[in-house]
Amino acid sequence: MTRYIIRRIFSVIPTLIGVTFVIFMFQRLIPGDPAVAMLGEHATDESVERLREQFGLNRPLFLDRDALADGDINKFFDSQYVRYMKRLAVLDMGESIHRRIPVRETLALRFPATMELAFLAMFIAILVGIPVGIISASKRNSAIDGITMIGSLIGVSMPIFWLGLMEIMLFAVILQWLPAGGRLSTGIDVKSITNIYIIDSLLTGNIAGLRDALEHIALPAIALATIPMSIIARMTRSSMLDVLQEDYVRTAKAKGLSKGLVLFRHALKNAALPVVTIIGLQMGTLLAGAVLTETIFSWPGIGRWVYDGILGRDYPIVQGGTLVIAVVFVAVNFFVDIMYALLDPRIRYD
Amino acid sequence: MTSIIEIKNLKTRFFTADGVVKAVNDVSYTMESGEILGVVGESGCGKSVHAMSIMQLIPDPPGKITNGEIIFEGRDLLKLSDAEMRKIRGRDIAMIFQDPMTSLNPVFTVGYQIVEAIRLHNDVTKKEARKRAGELLALVGIPGAEERLDDYPHQFSGGMRQRAMIAMGLSCEPKLLIADEPTTALDVTIQAQIVDLVKKLQDELGMAIMWITHDLGVVAEMADRINVMYAGSIIETGEIHNVYKRTKHPYTTGLLGSLPRLDDEPGTELTSVPGLPPDLLALPEGCAFAARCGYRDEKCVAERPILEKIAGYDHQVACWHWEKIEGDGK
Numbered sequence: 160m161t162r163y164i165i166r167r168i169f170s171v172i173p174t175l176i177g178v179t180f181v182i183f184m185f186q187r188l189i190p191g192d193p194a195v196a197m198l199g200e201h202a203t204d205e206s207v208e209r210l211r212e213q214f215g216l217n218r219p220l221f222l223d224r225d226a227l228a229d230g231d232i233n234k235f236f237d238s239q240y241v242r243y244m245k246r247l248a249v250l251d252m253g254e255s256i257h258r259r260i261p262v263r264e265t266l267a268l269r270f271p272a273t274m275e276l277a278f279l280a281m282f283i284a285i286l287v288g289i290p291v292g293i294i295s296a297s298k299r300n301s302a303i304d305g306i307t308m309i310g311s312l313i314g315v316s317m318p319i320f321w322l323g324l325m326e327i328m329l330f331a332v333i334l335q336w337l338p339a340g341g342r343l344s345t346g347i348d349v350k351s352i353t354n355i356y357i358i359d360s361l362l363t364g365n366i367a368g369l370r371d372a373l374e375h376i377a378l379p380a381i382a383l384a385t386i387p388m389s390i391i392a393r394m395t396r397s398s399m400l401d402v403l404q405e406d407y408v409r410t411a412k413a414k415g416l417s418k419g420l421v422l423f424r425h426a427l428k429n430a431a432l433p434v435v436t437i438i439g440l441q442m443g444t445l446l447a448g449a450v451l452t453e454t455i456f457s458w459p460g461i462g463r464w465v466y467d468g469i470l471g472r473d474y475p476i477v478q479g480g481t482l483v484i485a486v487v488f489v490a491v492n493f494f495v496d497i498m499y500a501l502l503d504p505r506i507r508y509d
Numbered sequence: 510m511t512s513i514i515e516i517k518n519l520k521t522r523f524f525t526a527d528g529v530v531k532a533v534n535d536v537s538y539t540m541e542s543g544e545i546l547g548v549v550g551e552s553g554c555g556k557s558v559h560a561m562s563i564m565q566l567i568p569d570p571p572g573k574i575t576n577g578e579i580i581f582e583g584r585d586l587l588k589l590s591d592a593e594m595r596k597i598r599g600r601d602i603a604m605i606f607q608d609p610m611t612s613l614n615p616v617f618t619v620g621y622q623i624v625e626a627i628r629l630h631n632d633v634t635k636k637e638a639r640k641r642a643g644e645l646l647a648l649v650g651i652p653g654a655e656e657r658l659d660d661y662p663h664q665f666s667g668g669m670r671q672r673a674m675i676a677m678g679l680s681c682e683p684k685l686l687i688a689d690e691p692t693t694a695l696d697v698t699i700q701a702q703i704v705d706l707v708k709k710l711q712d713e714l715g716m717a718i719m720w721i722t723h724d725l726g727v728v729a730e731m732a733d734r735i736n737v738m739y740a741g742s743i744i745e746t747g748e749i750h751n752v753y754k755r756t757k758h759p760y761t762t763g764l765l766g767s768l769p770r771l772d773d774e775p776g777t778e779l780t781s782v783p784g785l786p787p788d789l790l791a792l793p794e795g796c797a798f799a800a801r802c803g804y805r806d807e808k809c810v811a812e813r814p815i816l817e818k819i820a821g822y823d824h825q826v827a828c829w830h831w832e833k834i835e836g837d838g839k
Contacts, residue, residue: 300570405611406606406608406611406612407611407612407613407614407615409566409606409612410606410612410613410614410674410677411614412566412598413564413566413598413599413603413604413606414598414599414625414626414629414677415595415596415597415598415599415600415626415629415630416595416599416625416629417595418591425614425617428616428617429614429615429616502616503615503616504615504616504618504661504663505615505661505663
């Protein structure tokens with residue numbers, strides 16, 4: 160098991176380097192010059208050039224071949240990518256081009272907000288999706304099965320922005336049960352530790368803060384959870400149906416085990432593999448969906464911030480934001496791999 | 510001897526989109542405690558379904574036991590609640606299955622799966638159950654049994670897995686062990702080992718065994734009595750030697766004729782039963798075997814024969830013409 164984990168860790172490292180490479184390259188493929196974007200259409204060539212030099216935009220992307228011809232090794236490696244990687248090694252992600260705020264500072268504020276939303280949404284999706292799938296499978300072709308499967312089909316097909324707006328209409332405007340946006344009400348304060356308000360308010364025993372934070376996150380989290388929840392429910396159902404046909408389920412019944420134990424002990428552990436895979440992959444969809452959700456619910460996360468960064472060609476923001484999202488995705492899927500091995504001994508011993 | 514299980518007029522049906530599959534039709538017989546009963550027949554003759562009916566493990570829907578009684582130790586199993594039936598499964602009646610490669614759960618250790626069965630029916634600690642599981646694995650002839658408890662099924666060979674299944678089946682010392690083609694998926698040398706093992710265990714533990722197979726040779730070797738099934742019904746039954754030596758049903762004759770024998774003259778051709786078994790969706794009015802039978806006449810087509818006792822012998826046959834048929838005496 161330890162060997163398996165170590166091997167997985169080693170396979171994560173090249174993935175992450177690949178991620179930085181791809182992010183860096185795609186960014187540069189977008190047409191338009193950030194220096195021009197910053198200074199405006201009427202800037203002089205001279206001032207544009209000065210700005211390009213200041214941010215290193217005048218250096219080659221990866222390696223300086225001219226410098227190699229001159230025999231200048233230091234200059235050969237002094238490229239935009241290498242500079243970027245060097246700074247990244249000390250967690251310096253540069254400054255926003257437009258606002259001159261270090262990307263790391265903004266990330267420290269906004270990233271926890273996105274994580275709070277994304278992980279809570281995934282938590283809801285798993286908490287509802289898996290039991291619904293199991294019940295559907297165990298009562299195959301019953302009314303409950305039919306209703307949940309139609310419900311999940313609607314859930315998969317529902318556009319997040321539309322669902323979000325409907326939620327605001329119903330719960331915030333008409334019923335006025337929950338706030339329409341933001342993370343906390345004015346006047347409510349939660350001491351920042353992790354910047355994940357649910358955790359911070361728990362850590363400081365701030366019940367009013369916890370309640371307010373939960374009220375604010377409820378609607379966006381549900382909107383974001385709908386699609387993964389539906390997919391997880393459908394996947395759990397079909398995977399359970401496969402497993403329930405297996406001979407070892409019959410063996411378990413022949414032992415005299417109750418239906419519940421057969422379902423939750425013998426069948427679920429086998430059926431969990433494809434579901435865990437889907438959960439890992441859905442994490443990507445969910446982080447992408449966070450951009451829309453954050454916009455609709457004025458949630459101060461990184462989704463909206465990166466989107467604005469793309470429009471303004473603010474490279475450091477886009478690079479920093481995309482990188483942390485990619486790292487989260489890789490990390491989640493690393494844990495998915497570990498889960499595989501925990502669930503299935505055959506993978507462990509490979 | 511006292512009877513351990515008595516089955517009366519058992520009918521099992523599968524209600525499918527294509528119609529009603531008549532899988533088990535009016536099966537009645539009695540098993541004595543401690544005897545080995547061989548149940549033979551070709552694929553789809555209802556031998557497994559009838560065993561699954563005893564365990565009440567027929568997938569429902571589409572399957573349903575529509576009629577009959579299964580009297581086990583004075584109680585009709587079909588009238589028990591789910592919870593009462595669960596106490597009988599695994600404790601009083603245990604079952605082992607055809608494919609040992611897929612019958613053990615791949616994500617739990619072999620030891621866990623045996624301990625689970627022991628602790629389900631006995632009030633013992635984990636430690637005691639584990640000790641017992643180790644003894645059971647040793648009993649079924651797995652070398653280094655103690656250590657192998659922590660192995661997963663994929664670390665066992667096919668033969669070892671079937672031994673582990675048998676250990677699990679025996680874990681609560683059942684009074685009846687149903688073995689549903691337990692050697693079919695194994696190669697021949699392993700088959701012989703498993704047959705020997707079960708015979709040995711039966712000598713030691715004395716439980717009754719129902720051995721379901723299409724291998725007439727295995728049955729001849731180990732069974733006391735035999736049920737020959739065809740199209741969901743028992744067509745010939747009795748003490749093993751009576752059925753093998755004085756075969757009275759044309760189908761059984763055909764089955765036995767299709768077996769090669771060491772004492773056959775060189776060049777003797779094996780016979781086969783012509784045709785195919787009837788569609789269980791549309792069973793004929795009369796004898797289900799009539800279409801494939803050389804003795805067929807109008808009565809066979811019109812009226813279904815029921816089991817008839819042959820005077821003076823422990824032997825019953827369901828055929829209008831059994832008196833004309835002389836077993837080949839082999």
